[in-house]
Amino acid sequence: MTSHDDVSKLFRGRYRILSARKPGWDYGQLGWYYVTICTERRISWFGEVRNGQMLLSSIGQIVVDEWQRTEQVRRNVQLDAWIVMPDHMHGIIRIISDGTNWGGSAGGVWDGSAGGVRDGSAGGVETFRRNVSTAGASSLHRPPSGTIGSIINQFKSVCTKRIRAIESDFAWQPRFHDHVIRDAGALRAIRRYILHNPAVWWERNGRRFGIGDGSKRCSAGTSPRVPL
Numbered sequence: 717m718t719s720h721d722d723v724s725k726l727f728r729g730r731y732r733i734l735s736a737r738k739p740g741w742d743y744g745q746l747g748w749y750y751v752t753i754c755t756e757r758r759i760s761w762f763g764e765v766r767n768g769q770m771l772l773s774s775i776g777q778i779v780v781d782e783w784q785r786t787e788q789v790r791r792n793v794q795l796d797a798w799i800v801m802p803d804h805m806h807g808i809i810r811i812i813s814d815g816t817n818w819g820g821s822a823g824g825v826w827d828g829s830a831g832g833v834r835d836g837s838a839g840g841v842e843t844f845r846r847n848v849s850t851a852g853a854s855s856l857h858r859p860p861s862g863t864i865g866s867i868i869n870q871f872k873s874v875c876t877k878r879i880r881a882i883e884s885d886f887a888w889q890p891r892f893h894d895h896v897i898r899d900a901g902a903l904r905a906i907r908r909y910i911l912h913n914p915a916v917w918w919e920r921n922g923r924r925f926g927i928g929d930g931s932k933r934c935s936a937g938t939s940p941r942v943p944l
Contacts, residue, residue, distance in 0.1 A: 748796070748897035749809045749864050750906050753872065756887035760802035761879070763830070768915040770830035775879050775886065776800050780830065782875045783807060792862055797907040799831035801917060806910045808897070809867065831911060868892050 755761050762776030772780065779800050786809075787793045798807035872888050879886045897903050 746811050746813060748903060749811065750806070750895040750897055751809060751864065751868060752804060752806050752893045753868065754804040754889045754892075756889050758803040761883070761886055762800050762802050762805070764802055765914050765917045765921070768918040770799070770801060770914040772800065772830050775883060776802075776830065778878050778882075779805060779875055782871055782878070785874075786867065786871055790862075790867065793867060795832075796903075797832065797910045799910045799913045801830075801913055806913065808903070808906060808910070809864065811862070811864070830914070864894055868894075 761773065762779055763771045763773040765771070770776075783795070783798060783800070783805070787795050792812055794810045794812055796808035796810060799805065872892075876886065876888065895906075897906060
């Protein structure tokens with residue numbers, strides 16, 4: 717079983733390390749995927765962590781809004797746990813069969829905060845790491861529709877367009893990072909890691925606040941139906 721400490725060690729300080737795509741894996745196939753998306757130069761555009769809670773800036777709220785919209789505009793996507801942090805975000809995405817209901821709730825559990833989690837269960841693994849570029853893709857090299865690359869590329873593009881109307885200097889890192897989640901133990905551990913991120917950030921960084929107006933008090937959402 718994958719523990720919370722194992723997941724924390726796995727991702728600690730790793731967001732800039734290049735890693736290979738798992739050979740032969742179809743990243744459009746049905747399954748659970750854990751993604752991390754960072755801002756360029758790790759600038760804290762999305763808000764600040766204070767007393768173990770994430771406070772969104774207006775830019776961070778745009779990211780939340782567009783992440784929530786991801787499953788609304790794509791019939792084959794459902795969102796699980798997610799969190800927006802000062803300079804990055806984590807999320808679990810499930811690719812399903814063309815909108816077929818997967819037996820969980822009809823919608824994610826979200827209370828207007830910086831994070832949330834969907835209730836439901838997982839199928840059958842250790843995770844495979846990769847680092848994927850979504851920048852400057854031509855029509856010949858653009859990720860196929862319905863794949864994780866396509867989903868994240870569209871999300872980043874829509875966020876960038878809205879954010880640059882407020883802050884012209886905003887940019888994402890060209891690459892994002894993902895894992896294929898293959899068992900329920902790993903899913904639970906990654907959910908815990910995501911939802912505890914603000915508390916861990918505060919413990920490690922103390923009063924190293926991010927950029928933002930801090931106008932919206934936020935915390936990661938949970939569901940009593942989810943075994944964390």
